[in-house]
Amino acid sequence: MNLNWNEIFVGELNISYITEIFIRTIIMFILVLVILRLSGKKGVRQLSLFEVAIIIALGSAAGDPMFNQENPILPSVIVFAIIIIIYRIITYFASKSEKFEDLVEGEPxxxxxxxxxxxxxxxxxxxxxxxxxxxxxxxxxxxxxxxxxxxxxxxxxxxxxxxxxxxxxxxxxxxxxxxxxxxxxxxxxxxxxxxxxxxxxxxxxxxxxxxxxxxxxxxxxxxxxxxx
Ligand SMILES: [Zn+2]
Incomplete structure (x- = not known):
């Protein structure tokens, strides 16, 4: 097997790409922080399964635009908005119905x-x-x-x-x-x-x-x- 180590580790990397990664990462990081603040959650000492699902969804939407030149940032922002809307809707219904809450969060x-x-x-x-x-x-x-x-x-x-x-x-x-x-x-x-x-x-x-x-x-x- 003829492995191309340059492709695995470096690829198309050059100074302008590195600069772009730098800017993309800063923007995405700030966006993630803003979104987490908007979620209303105070901290992450312990997460329920439902919250872990939200974090994974957020993380995968945030990760790609950080380093992928083919991925513009706006679609990720739309994904963030949808995730937060879903989170808000589910937590709203969970606060209204105990049965629904048990379904989403599990029971003690x-x-x-x-x-x-x-x-x-x-x-x-x-x-x-x-x-x-x-x-x-x-x-x-x-x-x-x-x-x-x-x-x-x-x-x-x-x-x-x-x-x-x-x-x-x-x-x-x-x-x-x-x-x-x-x-x-x-x-x-x-x-x-x-x-x-x-x-x-x-x-x-x-x-x-x-x-x-x-x-x-x-x-x-x-x-x-x-x-x-
Ligand atoms: Zn026994």
Missing amino acids: LYVIEEGQFVLGIKNDHTFAKDEFFAEMRQESIEHLGQVKTAILETTGNISFYYFSDEEVVYGLPVLPKAYNKKLTTIVYEDMYSCTYCGNSTLLQKGPNDCKRCNHNEWVKAIKTVRTI
């Missing part, structure tokens, strides 16, 4: 209730357990039994509500060293947590099925209280 999802996973949550396509455990560790949560309620918000953030120290129950540990000691046959009687649903219970020697979800993989349960 209960993940933990009373120190256990909500049944069926592991089959939900929006739920990734590893990510969720990482989020719990970021909040210095040691096990599920410290958490009364956890809700996965539509922005991807997770809201945690904790048990008070006296209310903490036995729970599934989320620290990797403890969680990875999984057992299918219990060696000695103790409190164990189901790795699938987080149900914590006293188990006898031998194989045990979880009475809540019928899975049979266990980790030793812990009942430490939150230290911060």
Whole structure:
């Protein structure tokens, strides 16, 4: 294969083209800023899927005219205007109808209730357990039994509500060293947590099925209280 490296990396580049890229990029960048200001959004710490879609649409309309001599800027401005109109219309209807809002933005999802996973949550396509455990560790949560309620918000953030120290129950540990000691046959009687649903219970020697979800993989349960 005979690759033309000059075409891949340089192409038709010359001083006047570079100057044009410079001017085009500045104009497009300012336009994007103006459009984002017009959208009324305050910041972008967390975006819902709907907002990510808007950003992608804006980005692709903004990118091409920055360096493509065949793309004048005005068509992109029209695309911007249409995107902002769509955004405004959708957010207007979302503010009027909760059903419509759920359709566009998704719904908050209960993940933990009373120190256990909500049944069926592991089959939900929006739920990734590893990510969720990482989020719990970021909040210095040691096990599920410290958490009364956890809700996965539509922005991807997770809201945690904790048990008070006296209310903490036995729970599934989320620290990797403890969680990875999984057992299918219990060696000695103790409190164990189901790795699938987080149900914590006293188990006898031998194989045990979880009475809540019928899975049979266990980790030793812990009942430490939150230290911060
Ligand atoms: Zn279970």
